[in-house]
Amino acid sequence: MAEETKEKVDAGDDAASARGYERSKIVFPYGDLDDAVSVAKAIYNNSGAQADFDQLVEWMKHENVDSGAFRVKVAAARIFGLASVDGKKVTLLQLGHDTQDPKSESRARALAFLKVPLYKKVFETYRGRPLPDDKGLEKVMESFGVASKQTNRARQTFQRSAEQAKVFNDKKDRLVLPAGVSLDSTTPSNGEKGRKMEIPAIQPSGEVNPLLASLIEELPATGEWTRDEHDLWMRLFQRTMDKLYKVKE
Numbered sequence: 197m198a199e200e201t202k203e204k205v206d207a208g209d210d211a212a213s214a215r216g217y218e219r220s221k222i223v224f225p226y227g228d229l230d231d232a233v234s235v236a237k238a239i240y241n242n243s244g245a246q247a248d249f250d251q252l253v254e255w256m257k258h259e260n261v262d263s264g265a266f267r268v269k270v271a272a273a274r275i276f277g278l279a280s281v282d283g284k285k286v287t288l289l290q291l292g293h294d295t296q297d298p299k300s301e302s303r304a305r306a307l308a309f310l311k312v313p314l315y316k317k318v319f320e321t322y323r324g325r326p327l328p329d330d331k332g333l334e335k336v337m338e339s340f341g342v343a344s345k346q347t348n349r350a351r352q353t354f355q356r357s358a359e360q361a362k363v364f365n366d367k368k369d370r371l372v373l374p375a376g377v378s379l380d381s382t383t384p385s386n387g388e389k390g391r392k393m394e395i396p397a398i399q400p401s402g403e404v405n406p407l408l409a410s411l412i413e414e415l416p417a418t419g420e421w422t423r424d425e426h427d428l429w430m431r432l433f434q435r436t437m438d439k440l441y442k443v444k445e
Contacts, residue, residue, distance in 0.1 A: 218343040218344060218345065219343060220341055220342045220343045220346055220350075221341030222313050222314050222317065222340050222341035222342060223275060223312065223313045223314065224275070224312055224313070224314035224315070224342065224350050224353070224354070225268075225271060225272040225275040225276065225312065225353060225357075226268045226271070226272070226349065226353065227268040227269050227271065227272030227353070228272065228353050228356040228357045228360060229272075229276060229305060229308060229309060229356070229357040229360040229361055230356075230360050231268065231269040231272045231273075232269065232272040232273040232275070232276040232278050232279075232308065233273075233278065233295050233305075233360075234256065234269060235252070235256070235269050235270055235272070235273035235278065235279060235286065235292075236273060236278045236279060236288060236292035236293070236295050236296060237295075237296060238252060238255040238256045239252065239255075239279070239286065239288045239292070240288060240292070240293065240296045241255075241296075242255050244288075244435070244436060244439055245287065245288055245436075246285065246286065246287045246288065247285070247286050248284055248285055248286075249261045249270075249284040249285075249286070250284075252266075252270070252286055253266055256269070261284070270286060273286070273292065275311070275312055276291075276308040276309070276311050276312060277289060277291050277292075277307075277308055277311035278291055278292035278295060278308060279292050290428055290429070290432070291304055291307060291308055291311070293428070293432050294428060295308070297431070300428070302362065302374055303374065303376055303377055305360065305361040305362065306361050306362070306363055306373055306374050306377045307377060308361065309357055309358065309361035309363055310373075310377075310379065312357075314337065314340060314341075314342065314350065314354070315354060315357065315358075316379075317340050318333075318336070318337070318340075318354065318371070319363075319371050319379075320379070321336070322370070322371065323371070324370075325370070326369045326370055327369055327370065327371070330351060333351050333354075334347035334348060334350075334351045335347075337350050337351060337354075355368075358371060362374065
């Protein structure tokens with residue numbers, strides 16, 4: 197059964213809805229995985245954690261915040277689980293940070309691919325067997341909830357993203373996850389806020405830097421987390437400290 201959502205698919209879906217087009221009932225991006233990663237890269241290289249739309253549009257060299265291309269990329273970053281969007285503020289999530297680390301980029305891209313409800317549904321349906329041809333795949337996507345007039349675009353973006361995530365086999369007719377990645381590796385993107393930790397009241401000597409504050413908020417709500425989550429947080433913390441503070445020799 198198609199995964200239904202009240203969430204907007206992306207900037208392009210707003211225009212489609214305004215013209216009375218059929219809305220899709222399963223989430224997918226109009227931008228591909230590289231579009232999403234470009235948002236993560238801009239935030240990572242300029243602030244490390246967060247950006248307002250007006251900052252991000254400048255860093256990404258788009259004309260203005262109303263640019264359709266800009267909004268499609270930001271929506272893609274959210275749908276692929278690389279960033280959260282709250283109003284006009286974009287915050288880099290751990291998976292977004294991981295796409296910028298050469299040691300974890302390959303795994304992060306595969307996990308981001310599986311974050312997309314439509315792509316995960318296709319993977320689960322054709323796990324271990326060939327995908328249908330282009331027209332057949334579009335029919336399948338329509339049966340999953342993609343609006344009939346959006347199936348061509350959904351299929352093309354899916355195929356580009358699969359290539360960029362390196363989850364295609366050599367013939368590009370099967371989805372194969374890289375070593376160390378499985379469906380069990382994924383966690384619901386809407387669970388990010390539930391994992392945040394209650395921070396005890398303290399009196400710091402000065403204002404806490406927002407980069408450090410955002411990292412603290414990503415700590416788990418309990419004293420348990422996976423080894424991968426622990427190691428990733430420690431790497432992010434170390435990089436943030438190196439960015440913010442110089443060590444006296």
